[in-house]
Amino acid sequence: MNTPELSHFNTQVDADGIAWITFDQHASAVNTLSTAVLAELEMLTSWMEQSTLTGAVLRSGKPGGFIAGADVREFETFTDPAQLSAGLQQVHALFERLERLAYPLIAAIHGYCLGGGLELALACHGRIAVDDARTKLGFPEVKLGLFPGFGGTGRSVALSGGVAAMTAMLSGKSYSARQARGLGWVDRCVATPDRLAWTARKMINRGVPRRTPRLTHRLMALPGVRHLLAEQMRKKTAAKVNPTHYPAPFALIDLYRQHGANPQRMRTVETAAFPPLMVSRTSQSLRRLFFASEALKADAEPFDGLKRVHVIGAGVMGGDIAAWCALSGFEVTLQDLDAGAVDRAVERAQQLFAKRARRQPARDNVRARLIADPEGNGIANADLIIEAVVEREDVKQALFRDLEARAKPSAVLASNTSSIALARISRAMDDPSRLVGVHFFNPVAQLPLVEVIHDAGTDAAVVERARGFVVAIRKYPLVVKSGPGFLVNRVLGPYMLDALRRVDEGESIDVIDAAAVAFGMPMGPVELADTVGLDICLAVATELGIEAPADGRLRQHVAAGNLGSKTGQGYLSWTQGKVARTLPAGDAELGGALLKPLVDECERCLSEGVVASADEIDIGVIMGTGFAPFLGGPLNARHLEII
Incomplete structure (x- = not known):
């Protein structure tokens, strides 16, 4: 026939x-x-x-x-x-x-x-x-x-x-x-x-x-x-x-x-x-973002030979990064000075494994891949080492100086720093070209973006291996030039801190958050600050040179140890990572005014070459902050004269 x-x-x-x-x-x-x-x-x-x-x-x-x-x-x-x-x-x-x-x-x-x-x-x-x-x-x-x-x-x-x-x-x-x-x-x-x-x-x-x-x-x-x-x-x-x-x-x-x-x-x-x-404008914007997100993964070379990941720091971020890497098929060792923190992180990881690996053999396999390692024995054999310790320059410097001596020469050394420039972290290293940033966002299991941070001294091959790792764990790598706050925290800083300034001046937290939600944000800037962590907000403000008033509520909360969702109390009260509140009807016009500092900062990032293109800024800010996707990103919203 x-x-x-x-x-x-x-x-x-x-x-x-x-x-x-x-x-x-x-x-x-x-x-x-x-x-x-x-x-x-x-x-x-x-x-x-x-x-x-x-x-x-x-x-x-x-x-x-x-x-x-x-x-x-x-x-x-x-x-x-x-x-x-x-x-x-x-x-x-x-x-x-x-x-x-x-x-x-x-x-x-x-x-x-x-x-x-x-x-x-x-x-x-x-x-x-x-x-x-x-x-x-x-x-x-x-x-x-x-x-x-x-x-x-x-x-x-x-x-x-x-x-x-x-x-x-x-x-x-x-x-x-x-x-x-x-x-x-x-x-x-x-x-x-x-x-x-x-x-x-x-x-x-x-x-x-x-x-x-x-x-x-x-x-x-x-x-x-x-x-x-x-x-x-x-x-x-x-x-x-x-x-x-x-x-x-x-x-x-x-x-x-x-x-x-x-x-x-x-x-x-x-x-x-x-x-x-x-x-419709919505579909056009969402399709634009689809192409931009696919471009982040395009041409990413696999990280050849990547089998073992070592994570240092068993706090919320470090523990969740380790759990996600194990879920993605890698053998992961998790280290912390506090052995109890490692145990708690491994225990917390079981909840993620139960949701994502539903069949018992798969769940047993992923559990076996996450190994408690308080002493750091996994450093010597790791192909990638991720630091997720406290956001202090001196601590990170000392850690990477030690890692450089203990890790195998082919291992990639990565920092999950949220704001500190790589050049400052690598100051004590003999070979700073080995250091790259892999900045995850909280919660790790839900947010798809990872900023891959580099500076003039970072080996291009190391950047590509970091990109390959991010793709391998089913995330989107956004290559960002090192600088205060990188991209996402740099543009979030002015947005959140301006909202916290408004709170200090007597504006209602609920009115502020409701306005941002009415505009199209998934949550308001005050709730977001609590979610990010008020200590992180203050550290980012310091890095960006934004003044947080000495008598303002931000410094008061941090001094009292009320850091937001992770401690149960910040500007809002939290129970098991959730806040119970009913927002009033929001004013979308006020929401646009609240977001103006963020969009202005995005334009400065583009002019400074922090990332390669406007598309990358738009998709990065949407993935990293939840900026209204139906508007196609902050720069697209400015182009449409919405903000």
Whole structure:
């Protein structure tokens, strides 16, 4: 049987009449549903409609995954909502043709299957997935200010029921193969990729399992129940994000409320509801940030030979860095002068391991990789040594002078300093070129950014190895020139200290924080200061040359040992790392005024070359401070004349 000759698809038909369609996008490391790929898929669909086959299997030729989604790079070319709607209708028609094939079409999934890739898989008659850690299925569109646009709304509701499908789309969460099977997205799980073909053949020969809608799904689709569920979804979503700032989840909820009982109608109406979101300022800003975040990891060379990490300092930061490195697959030794601090850090790490390594063998393995080492015996064999001790120049100088003598010559020496210039820390070292900064943010498990700090004396190869390490632990490395406060703390300092000045002058803490939240920040500057630690705030102020009044509340709190969330008391009262408060309605205009010192400092950082570009400042400040993502970052907000 003649098969079509295409650039992105290779098709072979075996003796049983099964077409094995391998999607291997030309000149791309990953498979995406670009315009060119969809055009070829349409040609391939026409061939399948005219062919006499017993079945077809769609699989990936990429080792890393199935399909990463639509080609986000092409989104910028769609500026006319009417043209975009017409294009979506073409894709919908194409996927419906695949659904109507007279024989089974099976998606054989390994690795990532996201966004448009999952929508294509759901249009197939059956789906098989490899049950390993690399396989992830989900709808991440909400993170770009969108929702599924290739029919995924209705198809996921039909398969999973309204609550589960909407939860998946509203959260942007990725699911394992086993979880996806529970959702109805996957029909069969296999242990290894080499089992995909055999299982697909068996499914074609025996028939795709038929799924009948559960009674609970049918009940939840009833108008009264569905409308109540939609209202609950709206309230929960509104508690997390402002509908003015992030319209996509609320538009999706409206779509479900109106059409959730008719999945076919839901996905038809999707083509009209999607385009306004695509051209919105929110989606444009979030897409810009997506590209900026990917650029941080681009071209990062792996840290060859990195197996052992030694962390010195078992406080909150050091202990959490050690735990995260162990979770990321490295053998980690944790040192502190206080052996009890090491024990407490190891104990605290178990909570993280329980959340992230859910299966018992994996949890046991990661526990075994975190080793209490009060004496520092791991220094001699470590490939990377991270210092996370008290923020004092003399202490750090003495420590690195000792490390230089004890560590193997190839080891990278790194400081988690939050504000002290590298040149001052390395003053006592014989070879300062070995020292690099790897500045994590608190809480380590949640914040994705790590500043990789360098100065004129840092070896470029050491900087690249530090970048490789950060990527290996699934964080984003932002290369920053050494200087007071680096980037994030430098721009946060004026913002937080100006807010604390306002408190000293009698302004309400709740009014200040509510204004920042109304503007789009995840928390107010006073709560943020407590979260960072008031001692850190004061140290950063000193480094930046910002005067903290001797009679001000900041110095009073620090002198009394009330350092914020880590001590339970600061400007606010904390219980187990949380503060109980209900903020009043905030004034967004005041919020913009509060953030002006931060944006002004960002502009100074750009002019001084602290980082390479405005994009890097915007993504760094968003990841490091939570600055309103829907505005595309502080410099983009200034460009839009919002601040």
